[in-house]
Amino acid sequence: MIGFLFHGLRGRRVLVLTAIGLTFVGVAGSVLAAFPLKWILDKIINDRDPSLPPLAPLLTALDGLAPGGPRPVSPGHSQFAVILASATVLLLLGAAEALVAFVRRSVAAFVGQDLEAALRTRVFDHLVRTPLAWHGRQRLGEVVQRLSGNISDIGKLVTDGLVDLLSGLLTLVGILVVMLAISWQFTVLSMCVVPPLFVIVACYTHHTKRASKQAARAAGRVAEVAASMIGAIAEVKVFTLERWAGRVFAERAEAQRRPALRAGRRQAEFSPLVILLLTVSNTVIVVVGAWVAAGHDFTLWLVTIPAGSLTVGTLTVFLAYSKLLYQPMRDLSKLMLQVSAAAAAVERVQEVLDQPREDQLPGGPARVLPGRARGEVAFAGVVFGYRPGEPVLRGVDLEVPVGTRLALVGLSGGGKSTMVKLLARLHEPWQGSITVDGVDTREHPLEFLRGNIGMVLQDSVLFEGSVRENLLLGRPGATDEEVVAAARQACLHDMIMELPGGYAAPVHEHGGNFSCGQRQRIAIARAILRDAPILVLDEPTASLDVEAEVEVMRAIERLTEGRTVIMISHRLAMLGHVDEIAVLDGGRIVERGTYRQLKARAGVFARLLAEQNRYATEPVELDLGDHASAHREGRVRTT
Known part of the structure; x- marks a missing residue:
C-alpha cells in the first residue's frame, strides 16, 4: 500500500x-x-x-x-x-x-x-x-x-x-x-x-x-x-x-x-x-x-x-x-x-x-498506414471461443473485396457477431488471422483499425448530452454543416428540428427519451459522419416496428453506398440487395452465394428461409434483378 x-x-x-x-x-x-x-x-x-x-x-x-511591587531580595x-x-x-x-x-x-x-x-x-x-x-x-x-x-x-x-x-x-x-x-x-x-x-x-x-x-x-x-x-x-x-x-x-x-x-x-x-x-x-x-x-x-x-x-x-x-x-x-x-x-x-x-491494456497485447510490430483503409477484409483459418476448449468459430475462411456488401446468416450462437468483434479486435483469435487491406489486424494500430470501421448495432447506445454531441461521436471535429448533412442522409433532420432545442435537445440516459427507430437513425447518422470504408450492420432493424424499419432501411441504403459492408441479419427475405451471402453453421462457413443461388441450392440457407416463411400468409419473394443498383432503386420506391 x-x-x-x-x-x-x-x-x-x-x-x-x-x-x-x-x-x-x-x-x-x-x-x-x-x-x-x-x-x-x-x-x-x-x-x-x-x-x-x-x-x-x-x-x-x-x-x-507583581502585586506589592518587585521582590526586594530574590534568588528567583x-x-x-x-x-x-x-x-x-x-x-x-x-x-x-x-x-x-x-x-x-x-x-x-x-x-x-x-x-x-x-x-x-x-x-x-x-x-x-x-x-x-x-x-x-x-x-x-x-x-x-x-x-x-x-x-x-x-x-x-x-x-x-x-x-x-x-x-x-x-x-x-x-x-x-x-x-x-x-x-x-x-x-x-x-x-x-x-x-x-x-x-x-x-x-x-x-x-x-x-x-x-x-x-x-x-x-x-x-x-x-x-x-x-x-x-x-x-x-x-x-x-x-x-x-x-x-x-x-x-x-x-x-x-x-x-x-x-x-x-x-x-x-x-x-x-x-x-x-x-x-x-x-x-x-x-x-x-x-x-x-x-x-x-x-x-x-x-x-x-x-x-x-x-x-x-x-x-x-x-x-x-x-x-x-x-x-x-x-x-x-x-x-x-x-x-x-x-x-x-x-x-x-x-x-x-x-x-490488467494489460489493449495496446499492450502481444502482436506484430505496428504498421502505420497512410490515409484511410481501402476496405478489403479477409478471414483465414480463424478459430476462436469465449471459454477454453469450446470454440465458437472452427476455421473460418472468408474474403470480402473492397466495396462488397456481404450478409452473414445462420442460427443464433453460430458466431456471426463474434466475427465482427474479431474484425475490430474486441477479441483476439486463437488461431488464424484477420487482415484489412492485406495486413494482419494485430499489426494495425488500434486507433487506425477502429477508425476505419463503422458499426450500427442492434441496440444502439446514446449517451447523456445533446443530440449534436451524440452525432459528433462519429467524428468529433465535424462542422455543423457536416452534422446536418449526415442527419439529412439518415432521414433524421426533420425529426431533430421538431425537438425542443433542435440539435441541442437533451438526450437522457441510454437515449430513453427516443424511440428505437430514432436511436437507430442517430446511430446511422453517426456512422455516416464517421465515413469509414468498412461498415458493420449487426441486426440494425431487429427490434423495430414496420414504420421505423422502413425509415431505418432507407437510411441504411444511403449509408452502404461505396463501402465494404458486413451485415448480420435473421430476416433472410430482406437480403436480396446484398452482393453475397455467407451461411455459418457449426462455426464454419458452409455456403456462399447470392440470394437466388442459395435459395435454389436447397441447402442450409433454403431450409432457414423456408422455416421463416412457414407461418407467413404470403411468403416474401423479392424481385431480384441482375443489376443491384436497379434493385436498390426499386426497393427505395416501394418503401
Whole structure:
C-alpha cells in the first residue's frame, strides 16, 4: 500500500512534505503544553523557578507587575510572574497548534481529494482500454465499486488517517524523549503496557483487514443487484417481481452486513482492551509517583526510583503525558478499520491497473498506414471461443473485396457477431488471422483499425448530452454543416428540428427519451459522419416496428453506398440487395452465394428461409434483378 500511495502522490509530494513539517510543529506544541502546568505547581509547592533560560527576560519583566511591587531580595522570581509567564506560553503554544492544525488539515484535504480525482481518472482510463474479454468476466457492480467506493476509502485515508497516524507517531516519540529526560526509571515503569498493546493492535488489524476486504467485495455485489433491478424496473413491475427483487437484494445486503459486522465487532473488542490497559498504566503512575513524591523509594526488579526524585509538578507532567502518550494508541482503534479498508481498496484497485491494456497485447510490430483503409477484409483459418476448449468459430475462411456488401446468416450462437468483434479486435483469435487491406489486424494500430470501421448495432447506445454531441461521436471535429448533412442522409433532420432545442435537445440516459427507430437513425447518422470504408450492420432493424424499419432501411441504403459492408441479419427475405451471402453453421462457413443461388441450392440457407416463411400468409419473394443498383432503386420506391 505504501508503494501504491507513493506512486499516486507524484506531483503532490511537496504538499505532503509540507503537511509532515507542519505535523512536527503541531506535535511539538502538544508535547510542550504540559510544561507550563509543571512550572506553576513546582513554584507554588516547591518554590522552584522554571529552568528555561529563554524565559528569564519575560519573568523579570513580569516581576515588576507583581502585586506589592518587585521582590526586594530574590534568588528567583515571584509566583505571579511564573504563573503569568506560564499562562502566556500556554496561550502561544495553543494558538500555534491551532493554526498549524488548520493549515495541515487543509493541505491534507486538498491532497486527498486531488489524489481521489486523479486516481479515479487513471483507473477509468485504464478500464476503457482493457480488453473486452476481461470486462466479460467481471460484474458491473464490482467494477463500479472499485471505481467509486474503493478509491474513496483510499482518499479518506490520505485526508484523515495519514495525518492522524503521523501525528500520533511523532507524539509518541516526542513524549517518550521528554519523559526519558525527566526520569528514565519512571518512564520504563510507565511503558510496561506497551508491548501487549502492540500485540493486540497487530492481531486485530489482521482480522479487521480481512473482514473489510470481504465487505468491499460484498458491497460491489449489492451495487450490481441494485443497478440491474432498477435498470429493469419496468420488467419487475410487469411480472410483479417486487417481492422477488426485494428478497434477492436483501440476501446481497445481508452478505455485505456479515463481514462488516465482523469488522465492527473486532473494533468493539479492541477499544475496551486499549482502555483497560491505559487504566492500568495510569493507576501505576499515580500510585508509584505519589509514593516516591512522598519521600519513599520504589524498586521493581532492576529499576529503582529514589525517594524525592519526583516532585508533584513532575508527577502531574507524567500524568498529562500519559494521556497524550496513550491517546495515539487509543486512536489506533479508530484508524485500524480505516487503514484496513484502504489496504483492501488498494489491492482491489491495483488488480484493475495490473490488467494489460489493449495496446499492450502481444502482436506484430505496428504498421502505420497512410490515409484511410481501402476496405478489403479477409478471414483465414480463424478459430476462436469465449471459454477454453469450446470454440465458437472452427476455421473460418472468408474474403470480402473492397466495396462488397456481404450478409452473414445462420442460427443464433453460430458466431456471426463474434466475427465482427474479431474484425475490430474486441477479441483476439486463437488461431488464424484477420487482415484489412492485406495486413494482419494485430499489426494495425488500434486507433487506425477502429477508425476505419463503422458499426450500427442492434441496440444502439446514446449517451447523456445533446443530440449534436451524440452525432459528433462519429467524428468529433465535424462542422455543423457536416452534422446536418449526415442527419439529412439518415432521414433524421426533420425529426431533430421538431425537438425542443433542435440539435441541442437533451438526450437522457441510454437515449430513453427516443424511440428505437430514432436511436437507430442517430446511430446511422453517426456512422455516416464517421465515413469509414468498412461498415458493420449487426441486426440494425431487429427490434423495430414496420414504420421505423422502413425509415431505418432507407437510411441504411444511403449509408452502404461505396463501402465494404458486413451485415448480420435473421430476416433472410430482406437480403436480396446484398452482393453475397455467407451461411455459418457449426462455426464454419458452409455456403456462399447470392440470394437466388442459395435459395435454389436447397441447402442450409433454403431450409432457414423456408422455416421463416412457414407461418407467413404470403411468403416474401423479392424481385431480384441482375443489376443491384436497379434493385436498390426499386426497393427505395416501394418503401
